[in-house]
Amino acid sequence: MTPPPPRPGRGGAPLPLLLPALAGLVFLVLPLVALLVRAPWRSMPELLTSAEVWQALRLSLVCATAATAVSLVLGVPLAWLLARVEFRGRGLVRALVTLPLVLPPVVGGVALLMALGRNGVVGRWLDSWFGLTLPFTTTGVVIAEAFVAMPFLVISVEGTLRAADPRYEEAATTLGASRFTAFRRVTLPLIAPGVAAGAVLAWARALGEFGATITFAGNFPGRTQTMPLAVYLALQNDPEAAIALSLVLLAVSIAVLAGLRDRWMTAS
């Protein structure tokens, strides 16, 4: 068992810790403050009520949510496999699962094109058998986002599973429950907070996804142009619009954090 966490120190913080800590804080907060300072508040209502903005925002929210759903359906079982089943090469599988996490998203997008593009390794069969092409479609956006976001969920859920006591599941199975029933009725409720935390992380990552999306799904308003793409392209010829769009994304992020504050953001 872990010892109780130490109490916070009484005296003032030592300078060698305090100064870098403050510098770090300023470093993280300053850009966001600058965004607020430079925001074109006067033209804001006009910029934000344009149809394109709402189109991009709606598409972003829908795609990020769909990508999170995909990540949950595939990612939770994957996390369970990694945490609960001993098999050869488990370390390798875990490394492969976490790879998209460190991979530059653009590389992810290129890789997805190679795999699922019209001429891709798998994509060419999808095209010739089902007439299904994924690039340049909203489904393509969801796939790109899920590819980038799912590892966050898997890592988070696997960590929770490892910390959860396996004896409850074992007790359930000795009482006659199948392993799947034990997972569904005992494990899943036990790790629900971890799953929720992972889902939020994945959702946030999907919402901000840029590189893989523009590479794999392209950029078409209403179909594949999500908020980050709209911000990037707006920055080229209309910086004010880019700032306005950025503020919308910032507001959404803050809303998500605020909504979850009580659940898991407060330490201990």
Next chain:
Amino acid sequence: MTRSVRRTHRTRRTLQVAGAGAAALLALSACSDSGSDASGKNSAATSSSGKDSTGKLSGEVTVFAAASLKESFTTLGKEFEKAHPGTTVTFSFGGSDALAASITGGAPADVFASASPKTMKVVTDAGDAAGTPATFVRNQLEIATLPGNPDKIASLKDLTRSGLKVVLCDKAVPCGAAARKALDAAGLELTPVSYEEDVKSALNKVVLKEADAAVVYRTDVRAAGDKVEGVDFPESADAVNDYPITLLKGAQRTDTAEAFIALVRSAEGRKVLTGAGFLEP
């Protein structure tokens, strides 16, 4: 017993929070970083002139150039370095609009060559150009199709056929603005599958066979070799892009930078550029 259970609970909680924190950190580091690679590559040298005591050119020139200039400028950069030992030419190629935005945003560049007067105007309006930009080449649009032109595309109008996947450049980028001009001149409505962020990514969608056709520059079609096939269309005459080049105010080595611009505008430079498919100014 109760104590132990409570502790287990706390441990789990702590782990959970720690895990979330670590993942959040990774999220930050994995933040998307695509777009133009406008990394500051300025030399540490601080002398304002590019000449050393013997009058020879030296130092590093950083050139921000439109994506369509990639092949010809890379060749010219090598020639320049060979002619002036001790100099290095560093390029950052990308959409002219993105480059202009990073220059006005303070990116350290010595020379800017853009694919349209409009994107150049962003830089001159911001007061970041030294002197007046000069047009050094012009570029014309062409349709890039899959090798062998399996869809039998012969005109701009053919691109509006249903079932055909066409990519255009975003209208913020010169090639996109030019394509729109040509389409307007022809009175055509074209709905592409994607508006790409620069001309090379539009071309590459065809190279990768993800799209059936793209409206790009003649020079891009030529640079792609046999990976695409070019189709000329008469409306492209209505949308010829002037390419201006200028020295920038923030230039560190003005002499060396000016010498590079002189090479681009020389007969030798023109030979390389027209060889790549550019038109004379």
